[in-house]
Amino acid sequence: MAKSKFIAQFFTRGNKVGSMAPSSRFLAKKMLQHIPFDKVKVLVELGPGTGAFTPFLLDRMNANATLILIELNDVFYHELVNKIKDPRAIIVHGSATDLPEILKKLNLEKVDCVLSSLPLAIFTPQLAERVLHASKDALNDGGLYIQFQYSMQSKKKIFRQFGNLKLAFTPLNFPPAFVYTCTK
Numbered sequence: 001m002a003k004s005k006f007i008a009q010f011f012t013r014g015n016k017v018g019s020m021a022p023s024s025r026f027l028a029k030k031m032l033q034h035i036p037f038d039k040v041k042v043l044v045e046l047g048p049g050t051g052a053f054t055p056f057l058l059d060r061m062n063a064n065a066t067l068i069l070i071e072l073n074d075v076f077y078h079e080l081v082n083k084i085k086d087p088r089a090i091i092v093h094g095s096a097t098d099l100p101e102i103l104k105k106l107n108l109e110k111v112d113c114v115l116s117s118l119p120l121a122i123f124t125p126q127l128a129e130r131v132l133h134a135s136k137d138a139l140n141d142g143g144l145y146i147q148f149q150y151s152m153q154s155k156k157k158i159f160r161q162f163g164n165l166k167l168a169f170t171p172l173n174f175p176p177a178f179v180y181t182c183t184k
């Protein structure tokens with residue numbers, strides 16, 4: 001179901017969806033590998049899509065931790081609402097660029113981890129910078145920004161924002177993906 005929805009959304013709104021298929025569990029493993037789940041209280045997922053990473057996050061999060069999912073696409077948003085029934089998850093239909101306002105509305109000042117699946121490489125440079133800046137600003141010192149991409153095109157942009165970056169790669173995804181992990 002998630003796969004057919006993805007293909008349909010890619011062909012109708014490809015420039016915003018950025019992929020033809022949901023990510024694999026192998027990519028999920030790479031995305032989560034550096035998260036200190038025992039310490040993390042608030043996590044944000046930008047562009048969760050149909051929730052390829054979400055159950056893995058919820059499985060490992062503490063009972064009192066919170067996961068904020070911010071998804072722009074209305075079809076994916078409704079799929080998430082139908083699928084994710086965990087009380088620790090807050091599902092927001094909106095844009096990653098609204099992160100400061102979303103946190104303010106939820107009475108949250110800072111977060112411990114931002115996990116982003118946003119297609120930065122097809123965003124305008126201004127939009128990509130805005131999302132990266134808002135994410136860094138939202139993080140606690142020592143917090144993690146984790147981003148996957150299908151190319152190295154956005155590596156410099158991400159490095160410039162955080163001043164550090166760990167790179168991982170998995171061929172076991174369609175398309176194969178690079179994972180960037182940065183510490184604030």
Ligand SMILES: C[S@@+](CC[C@H](N)C(=O)[O-])C[C@H]1O[C@@H](n2cnc3c(N)ncnc32)[C@H](O)[C@@H]1O
Pocket residue numbers: 016017018019021022023046047048049050051052053070071072073076094095096097117118119
């Ligand atoms: C490459 S898909 C990844 C989806 C899912 N995380 C996965 O890995 O299968 C990118 C996702 O980002 C969402 N997206 C694009 N621009 C966005 C924005 N400005 N704010 C929030 N979500 C956005 C798309 O709708 C899509 O669900």
